[in-house]
Amino acid sequence: MSPTRAPYAARGAASYWEPVWRRGSRYRAIDRAETEALGRHLGTGRGRLALDIGCGEGALTAHLAELGYRAAGVDCSPTAVAAARVRHPGADIRVFDFGADDAARLPHPAFAVITCRLVYRWAADKPGFLSRVRALLAPGGVFWVVTSVHDPSRETPRPWDRDACDVELLTTGWSKVHVHELDPYLHCYGLRP
Numbered sequence: 001m002s003p004t005r006a007p008y009a010a011r012g013a014a015s016y017w018e019p020v021w022r023r024g025s026r027y028r029a030i031d032r033a034e035t036e037a038l039g040r041h042l043g044t045g046r047g048r049l050a051l052d053i054g055c056g057e058g059a060l061t062a063h064l065a066e067l068g069y070r071a072a073g074v075d076c077s078p079t080a081v082a083a084a085r086v087r088h089p090g091a092d093i094r095v096f097d098f099g100a101d102d103a104a105r106l107p108h109p110a111f112a113v114i115t116c117r118l119v120y121r122w123a124a125d126k127p128g129f130l131s132r133v134r135a136l137l138a139p140g141g142v143f144w145v146v147t148s149v150h151d152p153s154r155e156t157p158r159p160w161d162r163d164a165c166d167v168e169l170l171t172t173g174w175s176k177v178h179v180h181e182l183d184p185y186l187h188c189y190g191l192r193p
Contacts, residue, residue, distance in 0.1 A: 014076040021079035045069030048112035054119030058084030110138040117146040143191040
């Protein structure tokens with residue numbers, strides 16, 4: 001797999017994801033093991049700012065708020081954002097394409113926590129995506145990534161699994177890298193500048 005491979009590189013994220021959400025597709029729910037790993041790694045928010053990239057229906061954004069963060073969720077799909085607003089009224093959920101829209105449209109210039117759950121795989125320009133995250137991460141902040149990783153014991157990677165090149169790109173250049181395996185294929189990365 002190539003670090004730049006994405007299904008919508010030439011068309012834009014919204015043109016790919018909006019029809020997917022309109023068809024009613026749903027994605028892996030956040031389970032107890034994942035929320036416990038997140039809570040252990042991030043701790044309580046104490047009012048600090050958090051940004052959830054690719055928030056979908058807003059479950060992670062809402063969980064960050066439950067942990068005490070002032071969380072904002074962004075997604076490129078208006079259908080996903082509308083569903084998130086229904087499921088989590090009062091949550092700060094916005095239509096925003098992280099790979100294309102002007103960061104000045106975000107509610108704050110920097111965040112103590114930036115999350116990216118099941119989204120990193122789809123970034124058309126992974127180096128640009130990571131550079132943008134670093135620019136928005138406050139000093140001492142955490143970038144929390146949940147992604148599927150190819151298990152070498154499996155013969156064939158699934159289309160959504162990240163390979164060693166993608167993982168190396170994701171984890172290079174951070175002062176601390178914490179990896180939590182939810183299962184052999186789903187990993188959480190806590191990355192600090």
